[in-house]
Amino acid sequence: MSEDLKILDEVTNSEYKYGFVSNIESDNAPKGLDESTVRFISAKKNEPEWLLEWRLKAFRHWLTLEEPTWANVHYPKIDFQDIIYYSAPKKKPSLNSLDELDPEIKATFDKLGISLIEQQRLAGVAVDAVIDSVSVKTTFRETLGELGIIFCSFSEAVHDHPDLIKRYLGSVVPHTDNFYAALNSAVFSDGSFCYIPKGVRCPMELSTYFRINSAGTGQFERTLIIAEEGSFVSYLEGCTAPMRDENQLHAAIVEIVSHTDATVKYSTVQNWYPGDKNGKGGIYNFVTKRGICMGDRAKISWTQVETGSAITWKYPSVILKGDYSVGEFYSVAVTNNMQQADTGTKMIHLGKKTKSIIISKGISCGKSQNSYRGLVRIAKKAEHARNFSQCDSLLIGDKCGAHTFPYIEVGNKTAKVEHEATTSKVGEDQIFYCNQRGISTEDAVNLIVNGYCKEVFNQLPMEFAVEAQKLLAISLEGSVG
Amino acid sequence: MSTITKYQTASTAFVQEAEVFADLYGKSNPALTAIRKQAMAAFSSRGIPTMKHEEWKYVNLTSIAQTDYRTASPADSQKLSKSDAEQYRYAGQDAILCVIENGKLNVAASSMSDIPKGVRIGSIDDFSSDAAVMSHLFTHASFEDEAMVALNTMLCYSPIIIKVDAKVKCDTVIQLIFATVPGVDPLLIPARVLVVAEEQSEFTVVESFHTHGSGALTCNNIVSEVVVGKAARVHYAKVQVEGDEAQHINYHKVNMARDSYQHLTTLTLGGAIVRNNLNIRLDDEQVNAYLNGLYVLNQKQVIDNHTLVDHAMPNCYSNELYKGIIGDEAQGVFNGKIWVREDAQKTNAYQSNKNLLLSNQASMNTKPQLEIYADDVKCSHGATTGQLDDEALFYLRARGIGETAARSLLNHAFAADVIEQVENEKLRESLMQLLDVKLSALQIEA
Numbered sequence: 001m002s003e004d005l006k007i008l009d010e011v012t013n014s015e016y017k018y019g020f021v022s023n024i025e026s027d028n029a030p031k032g033l034d035e036s037t038v039r040f041i042s043a044k045k046n047e048p049e050w051l052l053e054w055r056l057k058a059f060r061h062w063l064t065l066e067e068p069t070w071a072n073v074h075y076p077k078i079d080f081q082d083i084i085y086y087s088a089p090k091k092k093p094s095l096n097s098l099d100e101l102d103p104e105i106k107a108t109f110d111k112l113g114i115s116l117i118e119q120q121r122l123a124g125v126a127v128d129a130v131i132d133s134v135s136v137k138t139t140f141r142e143t144l145g146e147l148g149i150i151f152c153s154f155s156e157a158v159h160d161h162p163d164l165i166k167r168y169l170g171s172v173v174p175h176t177d178n179f180y181a182a183l184n185s186a187v188f189s190d191g192s193f194c195y196i197p198k199g200v201r202c203p204m205e206l207s208t209y210f211r212i213n214s215a216g217t218g219q220f221e222r223t224l225i226i227a228e229e230g231s232f233v234s235y236l237e238g239c240t241a242p243m244r245d246e247n248q249l250h251a252a253i254v255e256i257v258s259h260t261d262a263t264v265k266y267s268t269v270q271n272w273y274p275g276d277k278n279g280k281g282g283i284y285n286f287v288t289k290r291g292i293c294m295g296d297r298a299k300i301s302w303t304q305v306e307t308g309s310a311i312t313w314k315y316p317s318v319i320l321k322g323d324y325s326v327g328e329f330y331s332v333a334v335t336n337n338m339q340q341a342d343t344g345t346k347m348i349h350l351g352k353k354t355k356s357i358i359i360s361k362g363i364s365c366g367k368s369q370n371s372y373r374g375l376v377r378i379a380k381k382a383e384h385a386r387n388f389s390q391c392d393s394l395l396i397g398d399k400c401g402a403h404t405f406p407y408i409e410v411g412n413k414t415a416k417v418e419h420e421a422t423t424s425k426v427g428e429d430q431i432f433y434c435n436q437r438g439i440s441t442e443d444a445v446n447l448i449v450n451g452y453c454k455e456v457f458n459q460l461p462m463e464f465a466v467e468a469q470k471l472l473a474i475s476l477e478g479s480v481g
Numbered sequence: 482m483s484t485i486t487k488y489q490t491a492s493t494a495f496v497q498e499a500e501v502f503a504d505l506y507g508k509s510n511p512a513l514t515a516i517r518k519q520a521m522a523a524f525s526s527r528g529i530p531t532m533k534h535e536e537w538k539y540v541n542l543t544s545i546a547q548t549d550y551r552t553a554s555p556a557d558s559q560k561l562s563k564s565d566a567e568q569y570r571y572a573g574q575d576a577i578l579c580v581i582e583n584g585k586l587n588v589a590a591s592s593m594s595d596i597p598k599g600v601r602i603g604s605i606d607d608f609s610s611d612a613a614v615m616s617h618l619f620t621h622a623s624f625e626d627e628a629m630v631a632l633n634t635m636l637c638y639s640p641i642i643i644k645v646d647a648k649v650k651c652d653t654v655i656q657l658i659f660a661t662v663p664g665v666d667p668l669l670i671p672a673r674v675l676v677v678a679e680e681q682s683e684f685t686v687v688e689s690f691h692t693h694g695s696g697a698l699t700c701n702n703i704v705s706e707v708v709v710g711k712a713a714r715v716h717y718a719k720v721q722v723e724g725d726e727a728q729h730i731n732y733h734k735v736n737m738a739r740d741s742y743q744h745l746t747t748l749t750l751g752g753a754i755v756r757n758n759l760n761i762r763l764d765d766e767q768v769n770a771y772l773n774g775l776y777v778l779n780q781k782q783v784i785d786n787h788t789l790v791d792h793a794m795p796n797c798y799s800n801e802l803y804k805g806i807i808g809d810e811a812q813g814v815f816n817g818k819i820w821v822r823e824d825a826q827k828t829n830a831y832q833s834n835k836n837l838l839l840s841n842q843a844s845m846n847t848k849p850q851l852e853i854y855a856d857d858v859k860c861s862h863g864a865t866t867g868q869l870d871d872e873a874l875f876y877l878r879a880r881g882i883g884e885t886a887a888r889s890l891l892n893h894a895f896a897a898d899v900i901e902q903v904e905n906e907k908l909r910e911s912l913m914q915l916l917d918v919k920l921s922a923l924q925i926e927a
Contacts, residue, residue, distance in 0.1 A: 070535065380841065380842075393851075393853070395853070395855075395856035395857075395858075396856065397856060398823075398826070398855060398856045398857070399823075400854075400856065401852070401853060401854040402851070402853045403850075403851060403852045403853060404849070404850060404851040404852075404862075405848065405850050406848060406849060406850070406864070407846070407847075407848050408845075408846065408847045408848065408864055408866060409844070409845075409846045409847075410836070410838060410844060410845045410846070410847075410866040411841075411844040412838070412841055413838035413839060413840055413841050413843060413868050414841075414868060415838070415866060415867060416865075416866075416867040416868075417864075417865060417866045417867060418863070418864070418865045419847075419849065419862075419863065419864040419865070420861070420862070420863040420864075421849070421851060421861060421862050421863075422859075422860065422861040423851055423853050423858060423859075423860040423861070424858070424859055424860075425856045425857055425858075
């Protein structure tokens with residue numbers, strides 16, 4: 001076996017680092033999905049009548065839809081009746097201090113390295129920790145409350161701020177949007193709600209740690225972020241999940257509304273269980289993420305680092321409605337073994353002088369398939385719209401694939417739209433250059449790949465950038481093409 | 482009648498015609514009849530593609546489905562004379578003109594007396610004894626996935642065949658003039674071409690598409706199959722200058738053997754709905770393929786260029802340049818796919834698509850697509866859509882050139898890039914003239 005093959009082999013054999021199961025007693029809904037499931041979830045969460053009606057409407061619409069098949073991913077057909085649509089930790093704690101937290105949950109967090117105490121004391125990061133769909137503990141709420149910022153779990157927001165929820169729920173991603181959005185709208189369990197009032201600059205990074213815990217539980221998160229006029233918020237989302245043999249479905253929705261002069265920055269590090277090296281198990285990550293720049297000069301920026309999941313299928317999008325609004329998308333997607341990723345973005349330019357930038361970096365190793373799929377649409381009335389897209393793919397190993405499907409639709413002559421894409425591998429000459437200077441092959445690859453992703457990592461908040469680099473190093477350990 | 486029923490009715494009508502047709506002409510060539518029958522089955526199951534089909538997302542064929550087409554038949558009389566054909570001559574006085582009127586070879590109008598040694602041109606009947614050529618017929622353009630190829634395969638009655646023997650270098654350009662003569666009824670024309678380039682041969686073929694006279698609607702449904710032998714060099718140009726009403730769907734399949742070279746230029750200026758499908762398969766190592774395209778549109782023209790460069794084997798090179806100028810309410814589509822298969826290591830593929838929009842009613846949809854399954858490759862593509870560079874315009878205006886003149890100058894320069902790469906000088910000049918006529922018809926808005 002050549003040196004290269006040996007190193008590749010080591011990578012493919014490396015086990016998922018964050019694979020462990022906590023035994024928290026779950027309060028599950030019965031398997032399967034019909035109207036009673038929707039009613040069960042709604043009742044469990046003590047929801048008002050209007051929300052139940054909203055869910056049921058989405059559910060009835062979902063029944064009329066067919067599962068989409070256009071993405072460049074392949075997987076066995078999902079049996080939607082074989083999923084538990086709700087599971088909550090049984091002892092729902094109402095906490096005064098961290099000491100009252102279920103020790104099991106606390107231990108889980110400790111293993112993940114996001115000890116709440118640590119977070120509270122050191123980092124200035126407020127964590128709305130989600131274990132299997134129900135928010136357990138929200139920190140820093142008081143500090144934020146003084147500024148008028150609302151940062152709470154979705155179900156709390158339904159009770160405490162029904163007006164906001166009524167006004168914005170489904171306004172960016174309607175339940176009719178797509179198959180998985182309809183499903184989510186019917187059975188969403190919980191999620192995060194964030195509201196930044198007019199003119200407020202959120203003083204800390206808001207963060208949610210998602211974590212899928214019970215076996216066979218679908219996780220249907222819903223996040224809603226509203227930034228009022230002139231406000232600013234940076235929101236982080238990060239994920240790890242325990243090792244499973246059964247495929248788990250995750251169909252989340254994220255909606256962002258950015259009003260005049262507001263900026264929302266949304267960063268994701270996704271590291272769910274990708275399945276073993278034969279492609280068994282792993283998370284199906286079918287997510288709908290979309291933001292709308294409602295007012296003039298609004299800005300939404302998506303940054304994502306995707307290293308996990310058996311299948312990633314998501315397109316964080318921006319609708320640029322206000323004049324001079326800005327949309328950004330920075331992405332690094334790494335696939336290894338049998339992973340499949342079909343990810344990209346949609347930039348819909350409606351307003352005048354709107355700008356968008358797309359930087360997408362795909363890295364494929366092993367037998368994985370990595371696709372960029374994006375849409376840039378310049379509407380007829382979007383005078384002087386501007387887009388620049390760059391999609392680069394890096395191939396490591398000769399069994400993987402890298403694909404680009406960019407759709408560019410231009411309906412206005414003043415638009416300026418540029419797209420470029422390249423596909424290449426880590427050059428032997430580049431590695432040789434490093435070797436000559438005493439840098440080992442493994443370090444050289446790391447160096448080159450990190451340099452390749454730098455444009456995206458630079459966009460991440462500091463804490464995340466560190467984690468992202470670590471994840472990348474784990475995924476790529478010594479993979480030389 | 483709803484749109485869906487229209488599509489179904491039209492499809493059924495074509496199949497019925499094909500059945501009559503298979504009975505009529507089946508006896509003379511049973512082998513081909515079997516293929517026609519398969520094509521009928523394929524077409525029946527798919528029907529005329531709708532916009533729900535991913536590959537037909539931006540082109541609406543309802544107008545084709547809606548029209549009550551009659552398929553051109555060999556019994557139709559032919560009207561074109563030699564002098565009619567002369568006006569379509571693009572590659573010099575010595576070029577061979579082969580006139581295909583409504584899908585059938587019109588020998589009287591053609592100028593084929595001085596065909597060089599080693600070159601043969603004729604219809605299917607002239608080649609029926611040549612087993613090597615016949616084995617290529619109907620076998621390269623796959624109709625399983627493409628309903629419109631199936632339609633052609635089941636309906637075309639007289640394929641035109643060009644064969645160039647091994648080691649023959651033919652300097653005389655062979656021009657296939659596809660003249661559509663509209664009649665009283667709407668006419669569907671299923672024409673077909675097979676070009677066989679044997680080992681180390683070299684020659685130039687031009688396909689040109691014209692509407693001769695006026696009358697009811699016409700729809701060309703053309704399939705060309707080009708077999709490029711080992712180390713052969715084929716220069717090819719497809720020139721679309723049909724009338725404002727013409728509908729045109731075109732499939733061009735090229736199969737390239739080891740060390741071969743091909744240069745294909747697609748110039749689209751005329752027609753109401755034009756769809757060019759290019760499928761270039763690099764079937765062995767050390768192949769060089771160049772694809773250039775230019776489309777200049779005005780009024781309500783819809784033009785869709787679909788190209789597939791299929792890198793099936795290692796160590797090949799492909800280069801694709803497509804440019805478009807879109808004015809008025811026209812709509813341009815470019816869908817270019819580079820497909821690098823698993824074993825095609827050391828592939829070097831490049832693709833570029835650039836578009837100018839001249840009006841706010843014009844639109845351009847482009848989808849440059851890479852599908853890559855091998856790691857040691859260099860592939861890149863770029864796509865831009867916009868308007869003329871203000872600074873270039875200012876430069877010219879500062880030197881006393883009026884705005885309209887400056888804009889047409891820049892438009893010309895933008896488009897000429899593609900035509901300048903045509904190797905044959907006379908052909909290049911003719912194409913440049915065609916381009917300038919079209920450019921002068923464009924509404925130039927400040």
